[in-house]
Amino acid sequence: MQSNWRPKPGDVTLRPRRIKRFRLRRVLGVPALFSAGYGNVGSSIYYALGIVALVALGATPIVLGIAGILFIFTALTYAEGTAMLPEAGGSASFARHGFNDAIGFTAGWALMLSYIVTISISAFTIPPYLGYFWAPFKESLFVSTAASIGIVIFLMTINVIGIKETSFINVGAAIVDITTQVSLVVIGFIVLFNPVVVFHRIVDNWPTVDNLVLGIALASIAYTGIETMSQMAEETKQPEKKVPQALIMMIVTVLVIFAGISLVSLSAMTPQELASDWARDPVAGIAASIPIALIRDVLKPLIALLAGTILLIATNAGLIGISRLAFSLGSHKLVPAALSRVHPRFKTPYISIILFSLVAIIILFPAFFTTAAFEKMGTLYAFGSLLAFAFSHASILSLRVRKPELARPFKLGWNIKIKGRELPISAVLGLIATSTIWIIILITQPYSRWVGIIWMVTGWIIYYLYRRKEHLPLTHIPRKPGEVRQ
Template structure:
């Protein structure tokens, strides 16, 4: 469970840094730090919620149990939007890394966008037929990914890091206040894939134990890696370079500059033994030649798997929403032969393709996709926090295999402080995105209003209350037996 979740969340390292730098410039580490704090709060909320309700759906499941079917749908629909954007942005950044081998993949908008759309289309077809995740492959790639990033961080700290230069790059490229605020909002994209653990809970043995453990471990690893990569990036290049030339492939930029800085003849001067000099020089030369290639291949592979994971997430979420009658059964219909929700994969996969189309005409598509992700994910996360708080009030005696600490008592109810702060933080970020980015505002609200229209029409035809808390088939309450 950890390896799959890390593959989804960790994949954002390969594009989030450049996207945040595009807006927050020198304040990028601060923006990522603030987003990281909210990530911790949200991961803890998911740990409690998933342990209580180990079913596919994530925040949609929490909202359905804690608030109402309507709020469950809104959360699920926003979450679906987040999956769609994750598919688009993960696929969109793959060609940039493969540009190491063929430059037009990175420099030509037409070639770049066409390749990204082709990746989504191929994976969409594969998922409609049916594909299984390999836990061994996920684990192997997660280990290789973490190992490569640790190597980059260590080399950058030893060869490139200079505290004075690092501080100058922060202060000299300090952004305007609006850009700093929006940069914090966009930094939320650094933590795509948080829902993965909740979506997998129903398919996991002992999810009440494994899900919280995976979420906590993933949080620690991702925060440490992101902190190290941020320092490495600012040691390797200026924020302006990071947010322009290397915006869609920031880790490749680090590897490129690091490789150029590895000069074996200079680095072995401190060694007295000739034999040691030969060995170290040979190793350094190998690292210098291999590192850019390794990063290009590994990043493309991780992002490819993340794109596929988004489509798998859509499958699980569509099935969950359909099972509890939050979306029409047609959308969650399972193919008689392939046993996949092929209509949902086709519909939402095509929307992911449409979101990439602006890439043919200009570079703004990358920042716009980041804003769209923040719109959907922050709305979904805010409702997750609100749902956990509502469940503490409405169902205080409900068994909680993983119960959050640091509670505040209000009217004899213990409310977790992390969920309160998480609700405030994610809510504020969502409002910032709505106010500051017109593209995200209109596309995001358009998505929500279309979804609400489908929901109310569907419920009207079904003659089912929109406020009735969802229940498992055969149940009258919100809890699973």
């Protein structure tokens, strides 16, 4: 090589950029996806049973069943949407493609609310389960709320620092979760289940129509986490096949286990006991009601420990989910860039993690003063999640009308044809049901109504000011010349 070589004037060295800046390594398969999804959805039974029993009383299993049907519709909608658009963002992404940026933001902002409340509720129900080891965790509202806030702060800190989490944690949690729940259902059916008692407890404690509807809305909390799978689509190999497979596996598992646990719970205790003494730790209530002392003595600490761990992982999953969602919205210019800012050292979206953790803590504050805060958190969750689910259904229908040519690797069957367009019945029914229940929540629940409206209006103001500052129209980002966008 010549050492005295110098470039001649006019010599240009072209170093072509790598064709794509980076490639994503998608390594998740159905088991990992199912584990992550079930880790989230499966954990919600540890608090959903109590929160539903607060209003639905004897009708708790029925209400969970009806919500289960809505869950099937929603899961099917997510299966079609995620297979069609395998990207982070879930319902926000569907709405952005199906309608426009403003609707996409609205769906994403509603979804953020449900994520935040999930963090609050999961954190709020950990201390009562741990009450087995130290009674004030269950008996003192102040201690348990302070502990919940401590848990959120702890998770916020480790997520800002960015402790490495392997998929083994998800898989391990899902296995432990399913094993615990199946064992409880089997043991419960053998030693507790009495169909006559369950029938009488259902009939004698049938709620009012208002409470029945509210119960169905609250029962949607039992299916928290359906978004998780959608969010993980971009990490999945062949997402168009594997996400629907994992979703269907999850639907079946969740419905069977939840039906079993709710029936066992009504055999174990009256709806009043379920809604009062065991409202925040209903599964511990089942373990405590087992008549055989040996099994009870083993199960009580085991449930306390397992439920505490699983709920901690679920709280963390909520925090991870919301920070990913915020980043995804930020990359499509739906929220200010600050929410997507990555810490220079820890490489984590620290602003969104800290901000949303603080909002979760604020939502926990009323729990210092009243036990009713638990139910209020439930209705607030329903406000956000039902709105996001309604947008998902509407977006899938809109995409069927506006972009029928899009490849749909998982296409929902049972369609009705209107003007040559095929509309899936499950999405139509899902849209009607979720929006109706959302409106009922809006009318009947003042806390969710006002907190939810304040949240949404704040979001719209932020969105409006941000888009104006960036000189962007509210509904779409104009394409640059030559730009191809999906």
